[in-house]
Amino acid sequence: MTQDYPRILVVTGNNFNLVTGGGITLTNLFRGWPADRLANLHDDATPVDRTVCRNFYRLTEQEIRWVWPFSLVRRSYGHFKRRSAGTPESAGAQGVSAGTSSIELARRVIGDSVPKRAHLTSELTAWVNEFQPTLLYGFLGSLEQVDLTRQLAKRWAIPLVVHMMDDWPAVLHTGGLLGPVVGPMLRRELKATLREAVGRFAICEHMCEEYQQRYGYPFLPFQNALDVERWLPDSRTDWTAGTPFVLRYVGSIVPDGQRESLRDIARAVARLSADGIDVQLRIHSPAHESAYLRDLSSPAVRIEGPPDPKSIARLLAGTDLLVLPYNFDARSARYIRLSLPTKAPAYMISGTPILVYAPGDVATARYATREGWGHVVATRGEEAVMSAVRTLMQQPSLREQLGRRAREVAVARHDASVVKAAFWTALCEASRQRGA
Structure with missing residues (x-):
């Protein structure tokens, strides 16, 4: 029955779409879920697919902000490439020509290690309040996504389910000038998020096995599902x-x-x-x-x-x-x-x-x-x-x-009738729990 399905706030770098890997996986796993019980908070320019989810909020620079003092030079410094979950930038400085500006030099030396934080704006807060979620489900892929996910779960006091797609914790913020500071920060906050979660998913069995050893929690494997x-x-x-x-x-x-x-x-x-x-x-x-x-x-x-x-x-x-x-x-x-x-x-x-x-x-x-x-x-x-x-x-x-x-x-x-049944059951069970 419809009332048995939790109202899920899906927080992802990608949106529901039929183009990108993350978007396709998300769409196929949730296909058939009551559309009025799904809302997608994302950071993705890909055109959305509305056959599964119809309620979207795209994050802006008002919600995802560079930390001080980098925020002071945000416009001059230039945009870092936005990442959807599972697409980290290559790290490390590269050769710089004599004509390269100091701003470009700084960007290359610092690499992907400038930290960003999430801010719950009044617009975002109003959107979430209107949806009234009972479960938060998220692909994680960056420090700002981890921060945003934790803030949302705490603010609305709802259970959290985390789904890992790639081993981005092993490569993100490992280079650049700030890597030695931001990298450990990211990994500490990820561990805290996993501790607070009531459900932990990964993309395949091998990842589940490794992550259980690494983080100390059991993970369930869920990947793209097909209508056989x-x-x-x-x-x-x-x-x-x-x-x-x-x-x-x-x-x-x-x-x-x-x-x-x-x-x-x-x-x-x-x-x-x-x-x-x-x-x-x-x-x-x-x-x-x-x-x-x-x-x-x-x-x-x-x-x-x-x-x-x-x-x-x-x-x-x-x-x-x-x-x-x-x-x-x-x-x-x-x-x-x-x-x-x-x-x-x-x-x-x-x-x-x-x-x-x-x-x-x-x-x-x-x-x-x-x-x-x-x-x-x-x-x-x-x-x-x-x-x-x-x-x-x-x-x-x-x-x-x-x-x-x-x-x-x-x-x-990979039959959707089997994979989705297990996935939906795990989500419904998680919605009835509270964090440890």
């Missing part, structure tokens, strides 16, 4: 190779996620094509994220925009090989090691074989190896990628084995 009945009709049933043999990547390209590894794959495909092999890589990402690949100047690498959400199932199934890359550098490996990307279940249910190019110890590679749903290349280098692509092109039985197994795992472990 909608996806299965388009799933691949014939693994005959196409001409050309098409590799495809769909999704965002994040510097600390897959940027360099996707470049490796693009270069490998360009080299295979130059050797006379009829192969293509098609990339479906926002233009500003994929522009760095245009210098390859290879007809085998085609850069296209994000796909239409309504046709994504057919697009994935109509591909010979899907690629799931992760960077190999130390910072990226720390950030992504415990993550499972939103696209993974969709890739899997398509029945198309998947090439996972990633360090062997990241959660996605371990999951693919353990369950047999992906061909894992855990050694970095274009030669390793080229060898894997050749193998998969030449062995239709291997492609079929991978595709069938991936679909089986997706149906067994």
Whole structure:
């Protein structure tokens, strides 16, 4: 019954949308929840999707403020890139030319370590009061989000549920001039938030295990959920190779996620094509994220925009090989090691074989190896990628084995009817509790 559902204030860097990983996960997990019992407080310029939630409040600089004394030079200093949960900026200073202004020099030296704090403005307070939440649920991803979440839970005296998407605590505020001060501050406040929470979720089992050891609390795994009945009709049933043999990547390209590894794959495909092999890589990402690949100047690498959400199932199934890359550098490996990307279940249910190019110890590679749903290349280098692509092109039985197994795992472990039932039950149970 509707009255049994808590009124959930969803506090996230992203909004409900069908474009970004966080937005898609959020939308799919809450699809079917009474819309009048959802409100989304977010910091996201992506157009909202109103099919699940219809009540939105976008944070402004009035609610998220730099701390003094940086607030005094806010306009001159320039805007730091806003992050949605799970997309930290790269840390560390870079070379500065002689003509670089002192303001730009300061920005580069300080890095991402300028702290921000949340302020409950009268407008925000009125909006929350009108909604009257009974549960606060949040993706955390920054110091200001942690601060905002704690303030809201305390001000309205409502239970708090925390959901972790990536291991941003391991990389955020680790560099820059203020990193030694702001980093420990962030981690202390995160621990306090986890202590105060009545529910703690993470994106996959591997993250749950590590976080329980790290923070001392049990976590429940919840990730993107699929409407199996909608996806299965388009799933691949014939693994005959196409001409050309098409590799495809769909999704965002994040510097600390897959940027360099996707470049490796693009270069490998360009080299295979130059050797006379009829192969293509098609990339479906926002233009500003994929522009760095245009210098390859290879007809085998085609850069296209994000796909239409309504046709994504057919697009994935109509591909010979899907690629799931992760960077190999130390910072990226720390950030992504415990993550499972939103696209993974969709890739899997398509029945198309998947090439996972990633360090062997990241959660996605371990999951693919353990369950047999992906061909894992855990050694970095274009030669390793080229060898894997050749193998998969030449062995239709291997492609079929991978595709069938991936679909089986997706149906067994990522069915929305099962995942959402557990997720909603956990939220309802949390709403009846109070913090320790």
